[in-house]
Amino acid sequence: MLTQYDAVPPGLLDLPAARLGEVLPGPALIHLPGRRTQPLFASVLLHGNEDTGWLAAQAVLNKYATAELPRALSLFIGNIEAARTGQRRLDGQPDYNRVWPGSEEAHPAERAMMQQVVDAMRAREVFASIDIHNNTGLNPHYACVNRMDQDFLHLATLFSRIVVYFVRPRGVQSAAFAELCPAVTLECGKPGTPGGVEHAAAFMEACLHLSEFPVHPVALHDVDLFHTVATVKVPEQVSFGFVAPDADIDFVPELDHYNFRELKHGDLLGRVRPGSPARLQALDENGAEIGDRLFDYSRGEITLRKPLMPAMLTRDEQVIRQDCLCYLMERIKTPA
Structure with a gap:
């Protein structure tokens, strides 16, 4: 090749x-x-x-x-x-x-x-x-x-x-x-x-x-140094969109404006269709599923359980399917 x-x-x-x-x-x-x-x-x-x-x-x-x-x-x-x-x-x-x-x-x-x-x-x-x-x-x-x-x-x-x-x-x-x-x-x-x-x-x-x-x-x-703590994906079987109330997950339309913003506990990422069991997949750096520690799905909304900073959030649905929805990061100190 x-x-x-x-x-x-x-x-x-x-x-x-x-x-x-x-x-x-x-x-x-x-x-x-x-x-x-x-x-x-x-x-x-x-x-x-x-x-x-x-x-x-x-x-x-x-x-x-x-x-x-x-x-x-x-x-x-x-x-x-x-x-x-x-x-x-x-x-x-x-x-x-x-x-x-x-x-x-x-x-x-x-x-x-x-x-x-x-x-x-x-x-x-x-x-x-x-x-x-x-x-x-x-x-x-x-x-x-x-x-x-x-x-x-x-x-x-x-x-x-x-x-x-x-x-x-x-x-x-x-x-x-x-x-x-x-x-x-x-x-x-x-x-x-x-x-x-x-x-x-x-x-x-x-x-x-x-x-x-x-x-x-x-x-x-x-330097402003960050550590990626999770890779967030939309599972293949879950439908999604932006301003798409019929999809399993309907993300907020301004989602890609959240990149490199330090989001707070409770900030809204999207909504889950009533009756849908859809959840985002979040894998830590060891490949373990940690979504329940990061996201709250009560009231049919997807909100953050802790302050985090996203990167690479996109509205490009093909990229989301081929790669991921985003990475979630925490600020860390520079090593001496």
Whole structure:
């Protein structure tokens, strides 16, 4: 499935994400030399509808078209098939950010490909890893880490003072690369929103110029650190909607405006249709169901049992089905 290159294929940098298949036969790993030989790894288009990473990589590579990169760069371009039609993934495909080493999913071909990418970068002694994403709700730009080591936090705060620590879902790119080097996931807002590409490109270039990570800890005033305590999903058998009184669960229409707001005990998320036994599924970082500790369903309403902050709430019903409704977070202190 994977094709590796030692140069940018001709014409690639002129194409939008939807047309990459005109040059690339499938997922590609492109190795480019630079002044510092330990490469920066960047992955883009793990989800085919999230093109900010590709546009940022295009911008950086076009800038250095006639100049040496400050550091070697290995660029992984993921789900080209889904990008052709602007979808997160195609029916029958796995999520390309759930099949990296450590995955709990059974997709042997894709898992073998991601293992091949990890092995290639281990052999090249990768310096740092960045995985660039968009999301569908109203979210600020933020960075995610799977370890609380200072190098990871320094890398994350180069992008945003908002940093989210998580260990689930399993099989994500950043967790696989965390075994090799400091690794972050970047969340750059909705595709096409002003500033997303520029922010990601500036961060990528800053990483290429980075010679080493600071030895001092990240200052407390430089980071707002959150820990994901639950992944919230709508069970497959449960119907849902927004302003949809006939659905099992009818979410409040402004739900996606709750992202990165510290919600209070009793805040309303939606309503359950009278007579329906529908419940949201909430899994903690060990995969245990904790929904009854987080949500109250009395009076036919879905309210919070404790203060929490959501991320990635969206009104996109396909994304909710393919991924999740949201993540729930708590604020935590920066490690010393």
